[in-house]
Amino acid sequence: MSLAIFGASFVHRVNLLLLVFSLMISAAIVSARMGRRQMRNVVARRTFPTLVPVGRPFTTLVAVKSNIHRPIIGLSLGEVSADSRTPLPNEVRVTEILPGQTAQLPLVRTFVKRGSYRLGVLRLRSDYPLGLVRWQSLVPVGAEQPVIVHPALGKMQPLGRQRLGIQGSGEGKPQTGLLEGIDEFRGVRDYRPGDSSRLIHWRSTARRGSLVVRELDPAAGRGILLVAYLVSARRSTNDRLVDELLSFVSTLVMDVSRDPTLALTLLIVGKSPVVIRGTINSQRVSTYLRALAQAQPTSEKADLDRARHLLDQTDTRDRRYMIVSLDGISPPGSLVWDQLPSRRLLPPIVLNASAGDLTPLWIPPGRLDRPV
Numbered sequence: 001m002s003l004a005i006f007g008a009s010f011v012h013r014v015n016l017l018l019l020v021f022s023l024m025i026s027a028a029i030v031s032a033r034m035g036r037r038q039m040r041n042v043v044a045r046r047t048f049p050t051l052v053p054v055g056r057p058f059t060t061l062v063a064v065k066s067n068i069h070r071p072i073i074g075l076s077l078g079e080v081s082a083d084s085r086t087p088l089p090n091e092v093r094v095t096e097i098l099p100g101q102t103a104q105l106p107l108v109r110t111f112v113k114r115g116s117y118r119l120g121v122l123r124l125r126s127d128y129p130l131g132l133v134r135w136q137s138l139v140p141v142g143a144e145q146p147v148i149v150h151p152a153l154g155k156m157q158p159l160g161r162q163r164l165g166i167q168g169s170g171e172g173k174p175q176t177g178l179l180e181g182i183d184e185f186r187g188v189r190d191y192r193p194g195d196s197s198r199l200i201h202w203r204s205t206a207r208r209g210s211l212v213v214r215e216l217d218p219a220a221g222r223g224i225l226l227v228a229y230l231v232s233a234r235r236s237t238n239d240r241l242v243d244e245l246l247s248f249v250s251t252l253v254m255d256v257s258r259d260p261t262l263a264l265t266l267l268i269v270g271k272s273p274v275v276i277r278g279t280i281n282s283q284r285v286s287t288y289l290r291a292l293a294q295a296q297p298t299s300e301k302a303d304l305d306r307a308r309h310l311l312d313q314t315d316t317r318d319r320r321y322m323i324v325s326l327d328g329i330s331p332p333g334s335l336v337w338d339q340l341p342s343r344r345l346l347p348p349i350v351l352n353a354s355a356g357d358l359t360p361l362w363i364p365p366g367r368l369d370r371p372v
Contacts, residue, residue, distance in 0.1 A: 042075070042137070043067060044122055046107075050145045051286050051293075054114045054152050055365070060089065062122065065102040072097040074127050077105050080138065082120040087111065111149040114243070114293045118146050150293040151247040152365035156255045160361030164349060165320050166224075166256055188212045223263040224256060225314070229325035230270035230297040231304065237297045238354075241326055244364070245353045249324055250292050251362055257285040264288070265314055271296040273307040275314060297326070320349075327354040 048060040066072045078091035089107035097103045111117065122139040156166075188201050191211030204212040228249045230242060249266075256264055260281040266288050267275045274291050278284060298304075323329065329350070351357040 042072060042124060042126075044077070044124060044139045046119075046122060046141065048119070048147065051148050051150060051289060052111065054111055054149050056152075057108050057110050058147070058149075060107040060109075060119065062105045062107060063102050064094070064097060064105055066097060066099060069099045071099060076125040077107065078123045078125070079107060079120040080123050082118040085113075085115075086117045086120060088120070111147075114149045114151050114246070116146045116148055116294055119144065148290045148293045150289040151243060151250040153254055154247060154251045154365045155363040155368060156251060157360065157362055161255070163361060164252070164322060166252075166259075188214055223265065223320070225265045225267070225321045226252065227321075227323040228266070228268045228270070228292070228295065229323055229329065230268065230295060231299065232297060232326045237326070241353055242297055244358065245324055245326060246292050246295060247365060248353070248358050248362055250289055253280070253288045253292070254285060256280055257282055257288075266291065267307065267311060267314070268292070268295045269298075269304070269307040271298040271300070271303060273303055273310055275310040277314065322349045322351070324351045324358070325353065328352050 042064065043066070044062055044064045046060050046062040048058070052058050062077055064072070064075070064077065072094070073096050075097070076091055076093045079088055081088055087109045089109040092105050092107060094103055094105060119141070121141060124137045124139060126137075188204050189212065191200070191213050199213040201212045201214050226249065228245065230245070232238075253264065253266065256262055257280045260279065262280055263278065264280040265275065265277045267273070268291055274295075276288055276291055280288065351361075
């Protein structure tokens with residue numbers, strides 16, 4: 001009798017376990033089907049700036065919506081690394097996205113080194129509806145532009161603007177520092193308050209009986225030749241010094257870009273030298289920053305020869321001439337500039353980063369963040 005009771009009890013328990021197990025399997029199957037259906041109908045698209053400063057939070061906005069008339073529930077958004085250099089953002093979880101609604105989800109990360117980066121593939125995860133099954137989907141992003149992380153920007157000191165002859169940049173004032181040694185003009189016009197007395201055309205003034213000034217050609221008369229000299233005589237290059245030099249040059253480029261009449265020629269003497277020419281403005285400044293973001297130091301003579309060839313093709317007439325170097329101009333590097341004095345360049349301004357020449361001219365980005 002007791003054996004029969006035990007057997008019935010055992011069978012009852014087994015049936016309960018089978019029932020619970022069947023319910024769990026059924027719930028998992030239903031959850032998997034519903035989760036799979038949701039994931040197949042989720043659409044994600046991201047947008048991001050392709051030029052950002054180093055050391056600042058970088059935000060990628062991902063627009064997520066549903067193609068079905070049901071809310072999106074239990075969704076997590078992240079990214080799969082494209083390479084070990086690209087930092088991954090923190091995963092973002094969204095509780096619910098209503099039908100017909102598009103959620104803008106931010107993925108935030110910080111790039112600690114300048115350069116060119118490829119973002120990874122978007123990854124969507126869902127544990128909808130019961131959390132028993134997690135679905136993952138990788139969203140194809142197409143041929144996106146790489147993110148260019150440019151050097152951090154500081155702020156030019158008034159002394160630096162005066163020393164470099166750009167004290168009026170961006171302030172609506174005449175840039176008298178850039179007018180020395182210029183004797184060519186494209187015409188004359190009436191004197192305006194703020195014009196330099198050195199621009200007065202005395203013959204026309206005497207003829208008209210009122211002050212007349214020369215009107216300079218901005219492309220040739222207000223030009224700067226800026227050289228970032230990334231060649232070091234030392235065996236090993238100080239990365240911190242390279243970043244400081246490029247940060248200073250980037251800050252100077254941004255300061256000059258506030259005056260759209262200036263022509264800036266930037267020559268980067270480093271690995272694979274590059275030259276950028278033209279009238280700089282707020283729209284074109286990104287071209288200069290992109291080149292500085294990817295600049296690398298060199299010790300190869302072939303790179304110096306390429307830089308000299310680029311300089312030979314550059315119009316240096318009536319240019320204010322600045323060289324920002326890591327630790328001075330090495331003897332091989334001085335050969336690059338041999339022909340310049342005969343091409344009507346103004347006296348050069350040579351700055352040695354390792355000697356502390358940059359310190360009084362600007363406020364580095366690290367000091368801008370400190371409380372006063």
